Amino acid sequence: MKVLIVEDDKILSDTVKQCIENDYSVEQAFDGYEGYMFAKENIYDVIILDLMMPEMNGYELLTKLRSQNILTPVLILTAKDSTEDKVKGLTIGADDYLVKPFEREELLARLEALIRRNNGFFVSDTIDFKDLKLNLKNRKAFIGDKEILLQGKQFDLLEYLIRSKNTIITKEQIFDKIWGFDSDTSTNVIEVYASGLRKELKKYGYDKYLKTLRGVGYILSD
């Protein structure tokens, strides 16, 4: 993760650098113009920006970046603590605004939050078992690049099996998970659905991974 510090006060810039250099690879620019030249490379994960600087001030720099579609997250770090300044900074395109003096931990936490948001939190929307993939966003299932069609609870059952892959799940667990413990359906439905699921999986030879353990339950495993 690369961070650019744009700050004309050398001592302060170094202080900030020390705060974060354990976690990030840091570059420093010491006036607005230099900061702009670095920033427009568009290679940073965050920019820490001072407002009062020679050559080009922070507002101008930020405005210029945004107008050129450089959307690197920007955290303004400044002594200017008026609401007016904060509003101005945030309005022209900053993502956060922190007033000096600041605490090291808060700066780090805010940087982390900006980066996290920008890189996408990324929790996957798919789960898989070998080449079998379930997309939970659209409830589609694929083996390799062939789609297998699963209706309603067939998908739910396969999802549960994949989430529990390589561990046994009992019929009772399946029933409580998918039908709800208060359902008054006979547990034979599970066999019906397992059967239907196997029939689909068989088309691609995947039925062999869904095993029945008599008197115990089912397991999806290789």
Added chain:
Amino acid sequence: MKVLIVEDDKILSDTVKQCIENDYSVEQAFDGYEGYMFAKENIYDVIILDLMMPEMNGYELLTKLRSQNILTPVLILTAKDSTEDKVKGLTIGADDYLVKPFEREELLARLEALIRRNNGFFVSDTIDFKDLKLNLKNRKAFIGDKEILLQGKQFDLLEYLIRSKNTIITKEQIFDKIWGFDSDTSTNVIEVYASGLRKELKKYGYDKYLKTLRGVGYILSD
């Protein structure tokens, strides 16, 4: 733009609401559990979250949301002003942290920054799905260069579908997003609108992309 305020102090919640209701459509939850129930609908553009609350505190609520891949931007608004609290909040998934008492303008500016970052900087006034384009400014819809005529909520429904293209949206989400969770209309209206929408789309063969997933919801996908 929809904002959810989760705050147990009714008076304070209303104050915040007044601050922002000119700019956003606001819903309020008055304890952590209620907040969670609302937030997990995943229909808000920002959540303003208090920390100290009965039932489930803000940290727990936020953690639970993120663990369920609900990535709505969260701004923590609280009286707790220690660095420790700020760090904790930001670390577990908040995007910003503002301490009470706060200035109305700063809150608005920070919300704006969060939304801007989340929606992609340039708020386009058109969205599309294949050759289907919606102009959000004048609320007109086109397939190729032919206009399709959509009345009020038909347009809203199609907009929501396009914004969520290739992702399933449940009837509940649609209902809460377009009608508001406190509406006392029957969810059958959704079917009525979906039906009307399909009838329009059918003129250009686009009805086939709007699929019903029984017991689950709707999806616009190819």
Added chain:
DNA sequence: AGAAAATTTAAGATTTTTTTAAGAATGCAA
């Protein structure tokens, strides 16, 4: 106020999913 438009209700038709049920197949233990 009256007309037009949008929204909601309601009810029957249609479609799909879920459940039942019964015979066939399978595995296990005596």
Added chain:
DNA sequence: TTGCATTCTTAAAAAAATCTTAAATTTTCT
């Protein structure tokens, strides 16, 4: 190996969800 219990498989029946209209109601606009 035989007999019993469990599981598999099918197809039909039942239930549930959704679709589609059209009429009733509400809202908006003139």
